[in-house]
Amino acid sequence: MNAGLLLLLLAGLGALGFLAGRARALSLVRGDARGLHSLPGYYGQTVALFAVVPAFLLLLGWLLLQPVLVERSITAMILPADIASGSSRELVMADVRRIAEGMERLVATGALNEGELAALVPQPDLLKDRLSAAGVALAAPIQPHIAEAATAWRAEMALGQGLMALSVLAVAVTGFLWSLWRVAPGFRARNVVERFIRWMLIAASSIAILTTIGIIFSLVFESWHFFQLYPARDFFLSLTWSPKFGGGSDLGIWPLLWGTLYVSFIALLVAVPVGLMAAIYLSEYATPALRAVAKPAIEVLAGIPSIVYGLFALMTVGPFLRDWFARPMGLGDSSSSVMTAGVVMGIMLIPYVSSLSDDIINAVPQSLRDGSYGLGATQSETIRQVVFPAALPGIVGAILMAASRAIGETMIVVLGAGAAARLDLNPFEAMTTVTVKIVSQLTGDTEFASPETLVAFALGLTLFVFTLGLNILALGIVRKYREQYE
Amino acid sequence: MNDMRLTERAVTQTAKITARGVQVHYGTNHALKDVDVDILDKTVTAFIGPSGCGKSTFLRCLNRMNDTVASARVTGKIEMDGQDIYDPRVDPVQLRAKVGMVFQKPNPFPKSIYDNVAYGPKIHGLARGKAELDQIVETSLKKAALWNEVKDRLSAPGTGLSGGQQQRLCIARAVATSPEVLLMDEPCSALDPIATAQVEELIDELRAQFSVVIVTHSMQQAARVSQRTAFFHLGHLVEYGETGHIFTNPTDPRTEAYITGRIG
Amino acid sequence: MNDMRLTERAVTQTAKITARGVQVHYGTNHALKDVDVDILDKTVTAFIGPSGCGKSTFLRCLNRMNDTVASARVTGKIEMDGQDIYDPRVDPVQLRAKVGMVFQKPNPFPKSIYDNVAYGPKIHGLARGKAELDQIVETSLKKAALWNEVKDRLSAPGTGLSGGQQQRLCIARAVATSPEVLLMDEPCSALDPIATAQVEELIDELRAQFSVVIVTHSMQQAARVSQRTAFFHLGHLVEYGETGHIFTNPTDPRTEAYITGRIG
Amino acid sequence: MTDLSAAAPSSSPHHRGGASLIAPDARTQARNAAERRFRRFGLSAVLLGLVALVVLLASVLGNGVSAFRQTYVILPVTLEASVLDKAGNRNPDEMKKVTTLGYGKLMQEALIAALAERGIDTGDLKPKEIMALLSKEAPADLRDAVLADPSLIGQSIAFPAFATSRVDGYFKGRVTMDSAARDANISPAQLQLADAMRAAGLIETRLNPGFLTRPDASELRPEAAGLGVAILGSAYMMLVVLVLSLPIGVAASIYLEELAPKNRWTDLIEINIANLAAVPSIVFGILALALFINIAGLPQSAPIVGGLVLTLMTLPTIIIATRASLKAVPPSIRDAALGVGASRMQTIFHHVLPLAMPGILTGTILGLARALGESAPLLLIGMVAFVRDFPAAPPAGFFDPASALPVQVYSWTQRADPAFAERASGAIIVLLVFLLSMNALAILLRRRFERRW
């Protein structure tokens, strides 16, 4: 019995459990739900949960563990002689696995029956041909011993599969019966269900932690490689970024970090005031009709692919800023500049600030506004001094979202700000950001194992740590400011 | 206490606010029906009547707070100092600066106690400096009988006060802007007798210069503080006149029934 | 009205809730100091005292509503039917289902009037069907003296009611779940005398089966409806005893001062 | 107790100047001016947003609408059995032996014959140059049509074949006689011929449904490139994203905002989530490559992997938005529910969540907008690819190679032939329509939940 079928069975058992639990609870009090501790539905849910969840977890664990255990027992079968020079035990195991899976496929597609397959095992060459025909890639001819190992692998897997079905069903039925037996008028079914929901919620929030761990792990390994090829000192302390194709590059992170901060800062300088004012206008002043149209319309700005913004920056905003600001002010004549990218990115970020802020401002109770109007405050005074502070925690969230998006953006920076890494205060100079360089270093033509490529991982990791620091700082500031209101 | 002091007072007879044929609809709900009232200057007017009869609604018409309720529709004419306050040229903000309000449900701002009170004076520019502002805050809190309880925690949030304290904070907030007319919607509902007496004293004091309109459910309070009383019932203004007259000699049977506790 | 009916009633003497050494801190603010009280079964207990003295705070201890205030810290022991309600094994939800509450500031859900009242019965499974639920809603609204005013607009939002109506809606909402103890924080503050009388009647009716704790600023009301009265002052429980005794013969000078209107 | 005794009598009652309500005093005038200014700022902010939108949309629409129309050569062609089905048994397997080259020859002859028949002067254009008016995709299309319906063999049909992108551009105004004179890929003589063919009814420009249904095409055939695979791929991915990120995001926010004790651990999670929002999307690609492809063994270029990585990327947005709007729900609502004996879960699910709904939906809209338009993380999991075969129906299709709309935009903007620029803009239009239809429900729901209390 395979996992999909088991899942279906479990789902059915769950539905059945719900009905049975509910019915039993009601019958215990002769249909009068008032005699129960919890609503009848909760009794149904407990039975369903106990029937499904432990069994499901067992299934999951089994599916994860079985290959590992089988692998271990089979690995023990492989003799040192089976391992060709330049190869390794793991590689041979990969072969075993591939062969076994190929055998499985041969049987599944009906190309061979078990008997024919067993007959093929002593004839590795024939076996290889059959497997190749089935689309299984094999690097080398099959050693007879490997074929046997593969057969054993299959057998153990099949055994495991059977045991799994049995035990999962046993657990499910036990859970079902036990929880059904537990149903009694005084049984705190709601608490059980809620505790379960609580655990689900905790699990959901720990996905964030897991993602973080995952990101760190996926970056650390290659970053470590990078620091073996390139001195960490230079990476963190050098003020030049000038990678060369053939090696001998300067890979200092500061120009990139500076560019990131500068571009994001300008973008927020555009997006935050405009977004907030738009949010305020939409939630406080606009007619419902305007609001109903304008809000989703502005949200479309967030959905326009950034390449469109990039081209807009490159073809329109860049030359405009160069001809009307940079040149007259003697600030250089680069058409791609921090300013260009920042302004255009700011436009893209408007809905991130405006839409959520609008919702939050809308959620401020009317009684607060009334209190202020009643004192003779104008609407703008009310908004600035009463509504805005009350909505501040949520607005901070909105700005945070915009800032995050600014740091992660690539296309607008590439086309708007250029690719030159530079430490400069002049906003009309071309600069670039960490994110842009991560993408370009990772997708270039140089060899992967060179510092020029691996630096992408170190950049990612550094940016990660850097933004972590910024976030801690931001949280601290917000906390401090918020305390006086809560 | 001094329950029946009204006889000793002279009632000025100039009308501060005149309302004629005021009707209010909330959607299809006809909440206020054809109300005519003159609110006299330098007088305390009490609105009484069973819960839901339209007292708050009428109060909110007087400083156009009903503008903020989308479903509310106000018709009729309300004049203040001879000027139609629903004239489109009238700036409701200026109106509300002159006609202050204490709401039925205390609604302190999520700010510090100090900022709650200082808010009005700040936006109206009533204080020339920090010291003067401090002075206004202190005076207002004292008038609202809250100073002693909060003087050590002026920077604590106003929302962390007890119900009665919040109510007094809202009174202090309204008083701080020195309005010409003060509308008070059940200002003493959450107050103990002593605090109530203090607020009543405040009202009496304010009367020397301003009009005060107070909504109350306590006949005793109405009798104590007001010179004129209006009785509302089911959206109608049933009777309006000298407080002494209303309480001792009502003309409408409904008024009498309400005062003696027979209709609600 | 029947101001002094307490003498005609027998007071049952089993304690429903016993509080010993209850202290509450809000951050650094010591709001309740060492309070010992026995709330008797089938009795109306009144809490009186000046505004900000800790009445609401203590009330909120009795059904653990203070759990929701982050800054609040409750110590001491409160037992209900002999069981410590702050025991970690106690489910506060179940406690609150048994100990209902009417808050000082009316806080209807932003839902229809019907849903406001039906919510409790629904989550506690008190009704077997739609008809029974309708019945509960109607009875509760009638008990809270709101039925006549809202029966035609049960699906209108509860937040669109007048202040006093909202207060009665909250009473109806609390009554609908038939709690064993009902905590009412100034339930009549926004009500006219007739509605007040009806709510007092309701309280009297509830007393036949449950305990009722009521916070009030009206001595008359305390005297009318309660059998036992507790007087709080500056976070202390100053005096607790038979209502008649407290009002006629207080032992503590502060009680006397408060009742006669000298401290606040 | 006598606070009042300390109270100084209040100062002049008329310090706010004139008694008139209509003629405001200087300070009120200033305040009203500030009010008007503020309001104007607000309006200009909204207008700025709308103008930016209009400008961007106008440029996209201006460039892209023409991608939905295409120029066809209506080619009268006789499908000779002697060429196409030598065995004569209409067996598709054997008919497949005739390659597109064979069909190409057939079409070339048919084209020249058609021109001759209508008396169109071809000047000194060589047959190969005449044939160059037709897309290289045309023979393949004809071959597909014949293989799909062998009964066509022997018939004479008017086959609508794609014209080459330059001819198409000529009729859309992108290519002119001048530019053709300099263009290595088309000559003015060829365009004159096209004009003549159009006059003769052999060429027409009409709606091209293939833009939405065909797969991508190579650099040599911009006229045949379509979004079919990309639309399917994006739809599959968005399905995964929606099904996973909304419930997980809301669940996480509920825990963090409503249930979790406020301690270091939850601070850590909070900071983590904010930080994840700032992680560049390509880093999520690195993670997905390591986690889903290398460790979990999911296939490359598959929508399931794309959906998972976009889910991880969208989660922080949804969580931040949801938490912000949960925070904005007034505590009195929670008190009310807890006070009637609702459990925390009931309070949250019955009262708090509905009130926070607008913000949650906004977060979803913004998150999905980003997920739909993102191509960088897809780069590392093999979805930025040239895929011509359609993925199967779900669930198997989740594991088949597919492309995505932003990927198609990205790769079309990189192609050399200018005809692809038009198609990239067309793809952006499709993407926006996709986005709006995906968000329509959320926007409608949000309007229902929006209410002030």
Add this chain to the structure above:
Amino acid sequence: RDNIQIAGSSTVLPYATIVAELFGENFDHPTPVVEGGGSGAGRKKLCEGLGEGTIDIANSSSRIKQSDLDLCAANGVSGVMEVRFGYDGIVFAALRDQPDFAFTPADWYLALGAQIPRDGALVKNDLRDWAEVNPAFPPQEILAFIPGTKHGTREVFDHNVLLAGCKASGAFDLLADAMTGDEAARAKGAEEACLDIRGDGVAVDIDGDYTETLARVQANPVGIGVFGLSFYQSNTDRLRVYPMNGVLPSVETIASGAYPVSRPLFFYVKIAHLGVIPGLREYLAFFLSDEVAGPDGPLADYGLVPDPELHRTQAMVAAEQPMEPLSQ
């Protein structure tokens, strides 16, 4: 898995898609899935191991590196076949209405190099106008859009233009003189110094692709961009191309070697997958057939410079011959 999976260089990508499309059209096998992602990433993917989860072919615009081969060996990918299928020409072009230039590598070095010789000494490059670089040139601001350092094209530009120009202009000798150490070390140092590009915004690195270069040239009409021959051929109506050493780039001049700036294009095939992944063998044969990769094939139509030794490659592929170890 029944489709061929290909990844790698974005320069090779268009050629690979053209072939994949034709292949899918005319064979029973599904159309191969072709990814970009860069040569480096493609070769890394190729060397990640054997089996269905890994790609079959890596496209590369430069030769595979020893580190890649080491990775391959470590992951059990023992047999890798190197296929050179043509050349990519690299051209210098500007907008159509710009003036004429006839460049030599020395001109480019003088325009972009960080240090240039003047009166027998090295000075920091401060030239702003092409007329200052070469009096024969029209006066026009110098602005060049050159491939970013991650592009394979940059390697060719560095080597065939800058370094050649550096030597031709005499800067190389001056640089070598300024170095210390023995002959070889000085030459190496000078070579590196020759590749230093001035950092004052005159030379702009383009990390994107040729469409970006084109867009930049359109935004800054005085700019001169570096493009691939195939890109130029698709845009002859907008771009004008400049000769190098007097030779205009074209498929013929590059194939003959007269035009100096070009590079070979490769792909690398996992031999273990041949005959395992259905269609892989057929695909290879099809790709390298004369009709496809030959001078009259679709690839040449698109701008690929056909490999003059195509038949040798065909034979090698037919023999499934793994590549020799790299000589260096």
